[in-house]
Amino acid sequence: MRKKGITLLCIVLSIAIMQINIRLTSAHENLNLFDEILIQTKSKTVEYGLKTCFETQEDSKEICNYLISTLNLDNKKTILTRTENKDSYNVDFSSENANGYVEALKYKNKNLITINISNVSNENGLASLKNKVSASIGCRGKNIKYFQYLKAKVKETSENGGANNTNVINQKIIKILKFYGTENIETVNLNNGLSTMAYTRKFDEKIINNKLIDFNYAVCNYSSGKYIIIGTPEIITTY
Known part of the structure; x- marks a missing residue:
């Protein structure tokens, strides 16, 4: 009788754990990549x-x-x-x-x-x-x-590398992209920051330098603060 009770408890716990995992997976899949970047970098949309x-x-x-x-x-x-x-x-x-x-x-x-x-x-x-x-x-x-x-202003915190450090924010975004299995990640220097192109398989793509690209973002410093500009398949606004 005791063994049956333990077995039943194990089954109930297993079902509960599976349901929690399903909810977490579903929530993660439904989380917009743009929004996740905003959350992880503590940034606020401006445009x-x-x-x-x-x-x-x-x-x-x-x-x-x-x-x-x-x-x-x-x-x-x-x-x-x-x-x-x-x-x-x-x-x-x-x-x-x-x-x-x-x-x-x-x-x-x-x-x-x-x-x-x-x-x-x-x-x-x-x-x-x-x-x-x-x-x-x-x-x-x-x-x-x-x-x-999308253009967003980054909250200035020590966690985000201070006022002029774009590398910390850039690495945070790259970490998110890699978690999603993103390929062809390449970063180049700008006069006021960094620009990165990647292939996420989530958006309309184009070929740049013989590589598939569907995601482009820049982390830039301006007199008004630090900003992230994201574009798919590439940034279509001035920055």
Whole structure:
């Protein structure tokens, strides 16, 4: 009887441990790589953006205005400027915390569409923005490519290497990337910091120097502090 009780207890404990491991694994897999870098480096988002490119057979003016409407950019707080010529149609937009454009360029018998959105925010809204843009495109686009970027300010602590030390932050990020099985990690020096390219298999990739790359980040020193700029597959904003 005692042996049965011990056996039953072991089974219950084993099931409990398995459930905990499943929850931890699931939580880890669902953790956004951008967010994990922000957490581990004690950094705060200041700006993020998304550039989306795709092909369509639809009329350039119609698709651009449809996207502006679907993305809720035709509101009273947003200034819209439209320009049109023989081969292109463009809608620039700007508001207190967001700016960008939706552009259509004629190429052969199709239109090449670019949606470029930048937001000033202290929260990482990239995942939500990408989902919103993807939903707005729906089945209207082909060969869709996404280019993401995020800029964050690093909290100045002794753990982060002090005010001017970019190496400590860089090594923290490399450690995170290696944990995810990232390959082709290469770091180069900048005038004001370090820039690293890598291949995570998580984003749209491109070939640079005969190597697959889908992740690029820089750790930079400015007069206003130390910043991390992240881009996929490479940084698409100035730094």
